[in-house]
Amino acid sequence: MPDTPETTSPGKPRLAFGGDYNPEQWPESVWQEDVRLMREAGVTMVSVGIFSWALLEPEPGAYDFGWLDRVLDLLHKHGVRVDLGTPTVAPPAWFYRAHPDALPVNREGVRYAFGSRAAICHSNPAYREAAAAVTTALARRYARHPALALWHVHNEYGVPVSACYCDHCAAHFRRWLADRYGSVDALNEAWGTAFWGQHYTSYDQIDPPRLTPTAGNPAHQLDYRRFADATMRENFRMERDILHRLAPGVPVTTNFMTALSQCDSVDYWAWGREVDLVTNDHYLITDGRRTHVNLAMAADLTRSVAGGAPWLLLEHSTSGVNWQPHNPAKRPGEMARNSLAHVARGSEGAMFFQWRQSRRGAEKFHSSMLPHAGTDSRVWREVVRLGADIGSLAALRGTRTVADVAMVWDWHSWWAQSLEWRPSRDLDARERADSFYETLYDRHLTVDFAHPEADLSGYPLVVVPALYLATEEAGRNLRRYVEGGGTLVVSCFSGIVDEHDAVHPGAYPGALRDVLGLTVEEWSPLGEGEAVRITGPGGASLEADVWTEFVVPRGAQTVWTYANGPAAGGPAVTRHRLGRGTAWYVSTRLGAKALDTVIDTACEDAGIEPRTELPTDVEVVRRCGDGGEYLFAINHTTDDAKVPLPGPGTELLAGEHAAGHLTVPAGGVRVVRLDA
Template sequence: MPHTPRATAPQGLHQLAFGGDYNPEQWPEEVWQEDMRLMREAGVTMVSVGIFSWALLEPEPGTYDFGWLDRLLDLLHANGIRADLGTPTVAPPAWFYRAHPEALPVSREGVRYAFGSRGAICHSNPDYRAAAANITEQLVRRYGSHPALALWHVHNEYGVPVSACYCDNCAAHFRRWLTARHGDVEAVNAAWGTAFWGQRYRGLDEIDPPRTTPTVGNPAQQLDYARFADATMRENFCAERDILHRLAPGIPVTTNFMTALSQCDSVDYWAWGREVDLVTNDHYLITDGRRTHVNLAMAADLTRSVAGGAPWLLLEHSAGGVNWQPRNPAKRPGEMARNSLAHVARGSDGAMFFQWRQSLRGAEKFHSAMLPHAGTDSRIWREVTRLGADLGLLNGIRTTRTVADVAMVWDWQSWWAQSLEWRPSQDHDARERADAFYASLFDRHLTVDFAHPDADLSGYPLVVVPALYLATEESGRNLRRYVEGGGTLVVSYFSGIVDAHDAVHPGPYPGALRDVLGLTVEEFSPLAEGGTVRLVTPEGAPEGPELTGDLWSDVVIPRGAETMWSYADGIPAGRPAVTRHRLGEGTAWYVSTRPTGAGLDAVLDRACEDARIAPRTGLPYDVEVVTRTGDAGTYLFVINHTGGDAKVPLDAPGTELLTGEPATGHLAVPAGAVRVVRLDS
């Protein structure tokens, strides 16, 4: 039989997706009619339903009640609203856990979690797997051809709040996984370095999960267990997906990612992105004092990259404040629209929310919603309806792709390894370095693609590597090929150190990156808390500002690299601090400390010169400018995150879609506003 390509966009949805999680089971059915009227008023095009409804759909084992969901889907269809239908496998019913208490996960400390939250699942449990497959099959047989169905939504936010279980069932599954990955116990002993501390195993049956030990456990074992836990969740997703593909082949299947939130650092989204038909993401602002719009842009760029550059979908974000952080401020006027359209600018074909109607009960009753407790006479509702109307004016961007300028290397498995115990400094945070590099690129108005260390990087003039502690020899060769071919590479400290098993590469640091950087590191010299080092330009180097570094320093030995800044004090005084290595047609920079203040900007200024990236001096600070292009045309998004009006130069004339006004020469963008120009050429 000829291969039928999978659908990759919500079926029957010819507009941008706009709506949210809809939980009508929390309300009397007479409220549903009001919901339909208000959804039409707001311009809602799709809602997510059924995600937490297993106990209602299967109130007793093998007994099903689909009547309410039948009525709901029919009602949505009658009102022209598409359905993202969930398989409710994130929340098994109480009766399931009563019958199978061993399906509740066990913590590393040996504590079995209790029922009463969500996501409390041992993903190795065969009874859970069987029950999940059954309810999925029941749903697809009933609704696979329903006219409202646009998208299948499997589970919910895998890895939140539990990704790894440490029970005996998982121990047996882990041993099977080790056999498939390594082959036999001798290969495991070699990979894990079990000669250290007398940890050698005679057989796989002696291996348990890395439970709590008196002191630090085997780091390679912990790293493999993180891979195992991620793979086990993915096995369960694929099992449900395959049922849905088999019985409803025309409907795409997704599960909602959380690519840039620390709650989901346990998930390797490079691997997951290959398994879904459509990449979707949930994003919530982290209100810890950082510039939240920069974190949002980073999340959107990362999600688009996981999607391979293809259009993706923002499946959840908030209309206002959330309720699970220590402090949950409301969004400022206009911020919801800026947040939504920033995701759209960076590749999302819509903006969905959690949730449609704000709950009266339960743990998330103070989480904002499109229809808040205050009702329709509220600022949130007025902004929701305005956003729905604006998205309706942008339907032409569907299927266009966001244009990136540079790339950042990103690897979840490297993060897992680096976050284990007994590293040179507990202050070094891979995510902090990624955030810092991204912010510097954002402030240069450069759109970023993220890339796996082994990906083809040849299309980018500049690639930054903010933290790649775990780097295979192949990754090192890939980065070398990139530089030799004419690319400009910037690498931050503590990168290239270990292989896939957390074993230090033989020879001097930085292991897999020695050749491309043209240097070795004799030893690490992390700084004491509050300590700093001065960086100066040595004689013969291009004149530059004096910089300051903190947290980390290296004793660097050049092996072909030239010194651009050197340490003026500290243990490595007189040694290189920032180097530049000409290799083939390109250059590789190494930053051996954490520059403070504008120090990182100064280094990236030089690297951008090497990459022939001209400064975009005509674009104001904190005014976001992003382009989407495709067969439908070229669209310029300008998002003003400041309190003042801004002007942005246009390379070509066009039409501003949200106002309908012509745009030529310069585009005026009021404070806090968004403008989208369809360029004429």
């Protein structure tokens, strides 16, 4: 498959712009107005058919493609390409009437009912058969349709249900375990079933980790999360392979939700290897934090899942959403900033949910490109302006975002750390990732995410915000990185257990003892509201909370010391020179601002110069490639900002020459193509 699939009209390469289009919600008399307005807005592609199984197959085996034929022909006539969905996220009512056991069962044994979306047991044989049939019928019908640009399998796997605990899943889980472990004895060893007398003599004795009176076996629970993720991926591969066979050459994707606040049940490192094009959905979480930082983090993580290759933002919102406790509208200019921030970090366009705002159903208050207010509205005017801006950036296609540093992240470790009976419920892996990322963001560093066993040699600085589960190979990999000259920063409670949630032999931090040059005798989590001070060079003082440790240096140097609290007088932050590099360890929880003090010194070790000339909340990101070098400057503040340029160039959104310093208006975006 090409690095950059054609999501625009052949011979007219552009970045993709458009959204989910649900014409089945409207009379056909509206369709003509839709395509006229799509042309006015500069729409290049729309996603169609994602929730239309009941209309495409109104009775078992009886297909009605007439309406979809007319939609695709109309879109093609007006130069709009199609991301065509397989509607397998929403089986019809007739299917559930015939197969009620296809509805998922939760851990408490309650079976969900029909009437929402994604209520699917992915182990159910009838569901798999029906999904394969409707996918096959679609592929045979539309494989050569000239509007077809991309296949869109299912929708947001893992949301809102990833794991089912029914009897179909129990049987499937046993087969999965047998393939994974071979003998039951090997499983008993991996799961530590000698504890609490949980020893098995046959796979038939193993059920899903359903509700138990107290904490269940953590290795059992961790493997079930892996199984649930792998089962969804099996179904994706089934549909993908049908599409590849019947529609060769057409890329196949499914929309991810990489933001750590939106989907925690999917291992996107594994999924990124399965799709022809990585696509992502992102929605701002209005929880009081700086939403643009979470957006940048999600975009960087999506690009990393794509291996640095171009990817596509397949859904975000023009304004407010409808499913949070509070759903504020985006402020003027915020939609463009959000969209172009994703493009800066590697997306080949900006797509939305959805084109026309629904009048009925659960998402009727979710914003859209064409709102209830119609074309005489701020949202519509901003959509049209954004379409023109996206159109002016066509030369960016195929270029890649340039990263400065790397952050190690692993979904399996997050899953394991989130299980019951950990030393403190307040030490959260996602929170640590957010804080470390925010610190790097505020230093104007673009971040690549990396699997703990990935090659890290190209990065001067690597941070590990949370790696509770670290394989022996991950430990060796991080040691090789430091010995080779890298600078590593590791946060507390990392390196503790192996892939089965078994504590590594010997003292903490297990797999990371050697690279960090220390041991940890005990943890001493703090109570709610408690805090400690740590003191460092020149008498500097920082506040920490949630977590402390009794650290014993074994070659590491103490840089910061606990001034009070359970570990008073002991090392709080250490630095270990190993080979040609340096490894830092932060044994407590520091907020983003306090963490910056430690990261500042680590950056010195890594040879990363501070970028003090850039204002806070003005992000500067580069994309480079055969298409040239581009600098994005995105101003999230209410004041104009000046950004130094490395050389002269052309500002593409306004078509103006730029040199020396670039003025970025309050809330605005500038994109400069630098002269060769």
